[in-house]
Amino acid sequence: MIIKGKPIADKITEDLKNELKSLKKDRNPKLSIIRVGNNPDDISYEKNAIKRCENIGIECEVITLLDDISKKEYIDILDRLNNDNLVDGILCLRPLPKNINEDEIKYFISDKKDVDCFNPINMAKIIEGDRSGFSPCTPMSVIETLKYYDVDLNGADVCVVGRSNIVGKPCSMLLLNENATVTICHSKTKDLESITSKADILIVAVGKAKMIKSNFVKENSVVIDVGINFEDGILCGDVDTDDVLDKVSMITPVPFGVGSVTTSILAKQVIKAYKNNI
Amino acid sequence: MIIKGKPIADKITEDLKNELKSLKKDRNPKLSIIRVGNNPDDISYEKNAIKRCENIGIECEVITLLDDISKKEYIDILDRLNNDNLVDGILCLRPLPKNINEDEIKYFISDKKDVDCFNPINMAKIIEGDRSGFSPCTPMSVIETLKYYDVDLNGADVCVVGRSNIVGKPCSMLLLNENATVTICHSKTKDLESITSKADILIVAVGKAKMIKSNFVKENSVVIDVGINFEDGILCGDVDTDDVLDKVSMITPVPFGVGSVTTSILAKQVIKAYKNNI
Numbered sequence: 001m002i003i004k005g006k007p008i009a010d011k012i013t014e015d016l017k018n019e020l021k022s023l024k025k026d027r028n029p030k031l032s033i034i035r036v037g038n039n040p041d042d043i044s045y046e047k048n049a050i051k052r053c054e055n056i057g058i059e060c061e062v063i064t065l066l067d068d069i070s071k072k073e074y075i076d077i078l079d080r081l082n083n084d085n086l087v088d089g090i091l092c093l094r095p096l097p098k099n100i101n102e103d104e105i106k107y108f109i110s111d112k113k114d115v116d117c118f119n120p121i122n123m124a125k126i127i128e129g130d131r132s133g134f135s136p137c138t139p140m141s142v143i144e145t146l147k148y149y150d151v152d153l154n155g156a157d158v159c160v161v162g163r164s165n166i167v168g169k170p171c172s173m174l175l176l177n178e179n180a181t182v183t184i185c186h187s188k189t190k191d192l193e194s195i196t197s198k199a200d201i202l203i204v205a206v207g208k209a210k211m212i213k214s215n216f217v218k219e220n221s222v223v224i225d226v227g228i229n230f231e232d233g234i235l236c237g238d239v240d241t242d243d244v245l246d247k248v249s250m251i252t253p254v255p256f257g258v259g260s261v262t263t264s265i266l267a268k269q270v271i272k273a274y275k276n277n278i
Numbered sequence: 279m280i281i282k283g284k285p286i287a288d289k290i291t292e293d294l295k296n297e298l299k300s301l302k303k304d305r306n307p308k309l310s311i312i313r314v315g316n317n318p319d320d321i322s323y324e325k326n327a328i329k330r331c332e333n334i335g336i337e338c339e340v341i342t343l344l345d346d347i348s349k350k351e352y353i354d355i356l357d358r359l360n361n362d363n364l365v366d367g368i369l370c371l372r373p374l375p376k377n378i379n380e381d382e383i384k385y386f387i388s389d390k391k392d393v394d395c396f397n398p399i400n401m402a403k404i405i406e407g408d409r410s411g412f413s414p415c416t417p418m419s420v421i422e423t424l425k426y427y428d429v430d431l432n433g434a435d436v437c438v439v440g441r442s443n444i445v446g447k448p449c450s451m452l453l454l455n456e457n458a459t460v461t462i463c464h465s466k467t468k469d470l471e472s473i474t475s476k477a478d479i480l481i482v483a484v485g486k487a488k489m490i491k492s493n494f495v496k497e498n499s500v501v502i503d504v505g506i507n508f509e510d511g512i513l514c515g516d517v518d519t520d521d522v523l524d525k526v527s528m529i530t531p532v533p534f535g536v537g538s539v540t541t542s543i544l545a546k547q548v549i550k551a552y553k554n555n556i
Contacts, residue, residue, distance in 0.1 A: 103408070107399075120406070121385075124398030127405050127451070128443050130381070155468040163454055165406050172462075173405070176441055179466040181473065184450075188457040190433040195459065 002241070003250045005141070005260030008148045009052070012264040016056045016271055029274035030059040031089040031115070031266075032081050036074075036100070037067040042093040045263075049091070052263035058270050071100050075108045082110040088277045089115035089270035112276060115269040117170065126170050129177045134269050139171035141261035142203055142224050143178065149250060151201060151222050153178040159199035161185045161192070161212075161238075167205040167226055175203075192216070210240035217244050223251040226258055280519070281528045283419070283538030286426045287330070290542035294334045294549055307552035308337040309367040309393070309544075310359050314352075314378070315345040320371040323541075327369070330541035336548050349378050353386045360388040366555050367393035367548035390554060393547040395448065404448050407455045412547050417449035419539035420481055420502050421456065427528060429479060429500050431456040437477035439463045439470070439490075439516075445483040445504055453481075470494070488518035495522050501529040504536055 227238030237254030505516030515532030
């Protein structure tokens, strides 16, 4: 069964609309997005994020900056947004240009408004299992997808392929917080196939088009494909969906899989920040 | 082969003495230890830490506080030490008494002096693979033990049993940074034996006396026992050493295993802080 992201995003959107209605409020939630330059990926994500947020009732503003902005100017903008009581969430579209060191900038976004887990304080909360912070939106989309389709994570053998700071590592920690037994594989893993083919749930976030074939998956397992690749100009994931489809019980497609959930998770975290802020 | 901690601690101690000699300096490194109350475990660790540090040439001071100290008073002491240029490292003996919430206090220790990884900024650095911070001493002792005995971590299948914030989780992330393929097991893991018995390297940090018997280990594997338990008044680890000894290639004992390495790791991190501070 191919399990799509849209129903999850719709459900989260509906829940958030209802939650927002039930809150006593004298102002709307607000998300500030900071974009440097005109990267088409950024613009596309920004457009989708704004559409989702405005549909729910979240005000959005985009602060667009030139490519050659200095670190100080960027931090000044963060400071202003941190101190603006009407701003609930801040999204720094990344990667930032090379002249701005992300590893320095990340400490300057208020952890209370950090709706995509840029600040290390929120990363630490994930590893510590402290749910008061904000998770990065993509790993959270993976968790929400599994929950929506009633996949039991408690004690499940989950294999995560990929150990990026954005997806693989935080996703592993979130799965651990859900009581899964987690194996983290990566480029240095010796016999990847023998490990992935034993997993009840396989999560792939590597960035290699269709690398996971049917011999890599367990019979009746659940496969979550986080990859975004282009092969011959066509968007595809890290999993060869056609090849594994008959073997697995559920698989997310690319496109229309977990990627479709991300902006609703973003909106959910803006509402969380808003509730803490009002 | 039973592999003991003492040679590792001796080697680290010797290296640190030499390093300290080679540094141009007009003052010695200094560690400040904050102890609340008179917990015998704290006092024992403090005594060993001071002995190790002073042997290397690190000055130590102990700030002892009454059990009923307030959060504010504790933070005031941290502030003073954070701002004292002559203090390089701060060790907060934990757990703190219940009237002081560790989850609030931890943000107040300077991450630059946080030699046992109390501040979330250092925890985040571990997950992000950023080596500029400080790791908790026990997981680092595990890594140093494996390295000292030439156990190849690159691509190795490592199983960590236990997911505490102090040992299991940071240890897993440190192993991942060393390119191991890491599986994290815990109380909710369904078939523990089938997982642990496939690991090239098994690290156990659970706190259950002698729970790991020979059926839980792989032939010729390496076993690191981080447990500290008392059974019938006798100190023992999480591994039934006698039962697994003939099956494995190396195993750390309890006592005299990784626990003996911890204070040398602490000293190493004080020297690291000192080098950043002078």
